[in-house]
Amino acid sequence: MYIHDYGKNGEYHKAAQEYRKENSRHQEASFSGYIDRKQEHIGNRNYEKEREKGGLEEKSSAEEDGWEEKLRKWDEEMERIRERNRRERERIQEERIRKKRIQKKLLEKLALKKYLARQDEMMQMNEKISLERAVGQDVYIEKAPLSKSLSAAEIAAICSEF
Numbered sequence: 701m702y703i704h705d706y707g708k709n710g711e712y713h714k715a716a717q718e719y720r721k722e723n724s725r726h727q728e729a730s731f732s733g734y735i736d737r738k739q740e741h742i743g744n745r746n747y748e749k750e751r752e753k754g755g756l757e758e759k760s761s762a763e764e765d766g767w768e769e770k771l772r773k774w775d776e777e778m779e780r781i782r783e784r785n786r787r788e789r790e791r792i793q794e795e796r797i798r799k800k801r802i803q804k805k806l807l808e809k810l811a812l813k814k815y816l817a818r819q820d821e822m823m824q825m826n827e828k829i830s831l832e833r834a835v836g837q838d839v840y841i842e843k844a845p846l847s848k849s850l851s852a853a854e855i856a857a858i859c860s861e862f
Contacts, residue, residue: 802862809850813849817845817847
């Protein structure tokens with residue numbers, strides 16, 4: 701691939717040739733800096749031509765009004781988005797707090813049920829031991845032990861509180 705393959709109509713190639721001609725004596729200047737200077741020079745020429753025609757000043761005031769209007773609309777839209785995001789953050793935070801309260805309440809209730817079930821088991825064991833001592837034989841108690849887990853009704857009641 702050759703250097704003249706780059707750019708429109710070999711502009712890069714032409715710029716490289718001009719660079720070689722102008723800087724054959726000065727080797728310290730960089731080619732990319734030369735390209736930047738040329739592009740800046742071309743841009744300034746186009747700006748001056750446009751200004752001489754007079755269309756630039758008329759365009760700029762009309763464009764400024766359009767841009768100011770666009771910027772104002774964007775600011776209003778950004779403000780609405782910020783407000784909506786703030787409300788959404790607050791809602792999410794409230795939901796987190798609600799879930800933490802429910803979880804805490806469920807854990808407390810479960811701990812209480814386990815404690816009461818353990819107490820019931822100990823009471824039944826003590827009752828069985830005392831009856832066995834009194835009767836002198838093995839005794840079977842048909843009383844079911846308390847549940848150690850939460851029922852669906854208890855969970856629903858706790859969740860409906862919050």
